[in-house]
Amino acid sequence: MTAQTAILAQIKAADTIIIHRHQRPDPDAFGSQFGLAELIKTSFPEKQVHVVGKQVPSMTWMGEMEQIPDSLYDDALVIVTDTANSPRVDDRRFDYGKVLVKIDHHPNDEPYGDYTWVIEGASSTSTMIFAFYKEFEDELTLSDAGASYLYAGIVGDTGRFLYATKSETMQVVADLMKFDFDWFKINQQMDTISVEAARASGYVYNNMVTTDNGFNYIILTNEVVENFNLGDFGTAFIVPLLGKINTVKAWAVFEQQDDGFFRVRLRSRNTVINEIAKRHGGGGHKFASGAFAKDIDEVHEIIREADETLKEQTEA
DSSP: OOHHHHHHHHHHHHEEEEOOOOOSSHHHHHHHHHHHHHHHHHOOOOOOEEOOOOOOGGGGGTTOOOOOOOOGGTEEEEEEOOOOOOOGGGGGGSSSSSSEEEEHHHOOOSSSSEEEETTTSSHHHHHHHHHHHHHTTOOOOOHHHHHHHHHHHHHHHTTTSSSOOOHHHHHHHHHHHTTTSOOOHHHHHHHHOOOOOOOOOOOHHHHHHOOSEEEEEEEEEEHHHHHTTTTGGGGGTHHHHHHHTTTTTTTEEEETTSSSSSSEEEEESOOOOOHHHHTOOOOSSSSSSEESSSSHHHHHHHHHHHHHHHHHHHOO
């Protein structure tokens, strides 16, 4: 029995299904979470299906999170999408249910749950949800709303098809665009930033640092972020900015958090950087990973490691 078959059997057996995703959600986290919820609701309207996690105001255009009592987890099937490691699951009640399922496309360093379906290297978890629908198309029904969520998730996680995109990815997108939803509106929504974010972009380009080996980075302290009043929009829009420079091979955004540590977003064109992320409390894809630095000294250690990796690749 494949993981997909086992998961479908668990969905059929459950009366209540609760779907989680990772903290600080991106479009694929929301897209796979809401897309799967819509798929189940449309296919099995008699079941209770809930989506939980912290509400992120900048992502409300994709959907609203639910507030549910602990009692709903009794005998529930819990599915976590797009989350490689259990500490990153949003809403810590994910292990309160009767059965736990993990569906993800990141390296499976922590295969938590009773059932695990991971395709490392898939462009997004949203593409996996669509593949799940197609595999059992005779038993499942995908609504137009469900298709729109999955489309948004794919567009977001591929950086508008700049990363992790294969012919199979584009085939999924082509199939999704046959559904009745406004994909043009989604594209526009994902390509806009606030006035405050535009001003912050100017700061980034004026203050970024590029090493001789092609590593580009920006360090954002609490003071800097607060000065731009980005609010709930966040700083995710900054990450692709650093990679637009034609001499850059890899890049990083170091953002200080309220308790002093730094969140690290690492990206590269074709240099494997997820091993660096793993050494600093994170992980992810080969060319797109996240990590943490406890202080500015660890920030500079990550910079040194990344720059040395690029130097070794150049000399090889």
